[in-house]
Amino acid sequence: MKKLIAGNWKMNGSLAANQALLQELAGGLPPQRRTDVVVCVPAPYLAQFRALAQTLPELSAIDLGAQDVSPHASGAYTGEVGAAMLKEFGCRYVIVGHSERRQYHGETDALVADKAKIALAAGITPIVCIGETLAEREAGRTEEVVKRQLAAVIHTNGHCISEIVVAYEPVWAIGTGKTATPEEAQAVHAVLRAQLKAATDHADRVKILYGGSMNAANAASLLAQPDIDGGLIGGASLKAPDFLTIVAAADA
Ligand code: PGA
Numbered sequence: 001m002k003k004l005i006a007g008n009w010k011m012n013g014s015l016a017a018n019q020a021l022l023q024e025l026a027g028g029l030p031p032q033r034r035t036d037v038v039v040c041v042p043a044p045y046l047a048q049f050r051a052l053a054q055t056l057p058e059l060s061a062i063d064l065g066a067q068d069v070s071p072h073a074s075g076a077y078t079g080e081v082g083a084a085m086l087k088e089f090g091c092r093y094v095i096v097g098h099s100e101r102r103q104y105h106g107e108t109d110a111l112v113a114d115k116a117k118i119a120l121a122a123g124i125t126p127i128v129c130i131g132e133t134l135a136e137r138e139a140g141r142t143e144e145v146v147k148r149q150l151a152a153v154i155h156t157n158g159h160c161i162s163e164i165v166v167a168y169e170p171v172w173a174i175g176t177g178k179t180a181t182p183e184e185a186q187a188v189h190a191v192l193r194a195q196l197k198a199a200t201d202h203a204d205r206v207k208i209l210y211g212g213s214m215n216a217a218n219a220a221s222l223l224a225q226p227d228i229d230g231g232l233i234g235g236a237s238l239k240a241p242d243f244l245t246i247v248a249a250a251d252a
Contacts, residue, residue: 002034003250004036004037004038005037005038005243006037006040006065006093006095006165006167008040008067008237009067010042010067010100012238013042013238015045018041018048018049019048021238021240022039022049022052023056025062025240026058026062028240028241029058029247030251034251036230038062038063038092039062042067043066043068043081046086046089046090049064049089049090050089063093064091064092064093066091066094067095067098068081068095068098068115069082069086069124069126070083071118083119083121083122084122086124087122092124092125093124093125093165094115095167096115096119096128097112097116097128098169099131099174109148109149109153112152113152117156117157120160125164125165127165127166128150128165129167129169129211129232130146130149130150130166131168131169131170133145142170143188146191147191147192147195150166150195161196162202162205165206165207165208166192166196167208167210167211168188168189168192168210169212169232173212174213175234178213179214180210180212183225185222185225186225186226186227189210190226192208207230210222210228210230213235214231215236215246216236216246216249219245219246219250220249231246231250233246
């Protein structure tokens with residue numbers, strides 16, 4: 001399957017920094033690439049990406065993504081951004097259920113599943129994040145937790161589940177420099193693949209990304225695992241040479 005490398009800029013960037021980063025990325029991506037590449041930018045910069053694409057044709061090699069979406073279509077939801085708005089600005093992907101949203105904004109499994117659903121209905125691919133905390137891993141609960149998180153999304157989305165992207169991001173590995181070993185990550189990815197297989201005949205086309213301190217040095221060994229179909233990259237997506245190295249590793 002074609003791999004997917006997704007950059008999650010989180011709440012970083014500025015007009016000037018984004019332009020420099022996107023120019024460097026667009027100029028550095030090899031034209032004969034198999035891997036899909038997306039950058040998930042803070043909402044105010046979606047328009048900047050679109051405007052830049054007018055003058056920088058190489059930017060068409062990079063898809064645009066958002067970092068969150070409202071579970072509501074429109075209306076009195078101050079501060080929220082709707083799926084139709086993201087679509088209008090050219091988003092092909094949206095991250096839902098990132099652990100930072102689960103942790104700091106109280107997002108539940110059910111809410112994350114609803115966000116995935118509204119994204120799919122708008123024609124946007126949700127990148128559904130799941131993952132266990134350190135305490136859960138140490139208590140031997142990793143499988144139970146990730147299966148519960150994915151089950152909610154399967155339950156709400158039915159046969160459309162084959163259209164999502166899953167990102168397994170162990171919370172203890174995010175932004176900590178502590179990565180899951182390729183074997184640890186693969187073991188969880190295999191569990192998730194089996195769960196998807198039980199839910200859809202098309203489980204083999206669901207990309208399961210790994211995220212959590214993936215970087216230029218460890219990407220190749222993670223991406224070589226049979227059920228790791230790409231990466232969701234935080235810190236390293238803000239440095240063009242590192243992000244390009246990860247894309248090259250996915251392409252190899
Ligand atoms: P990190 O973040 O690569 O900085 O660990 C990954 C993520 O949170 O998506």
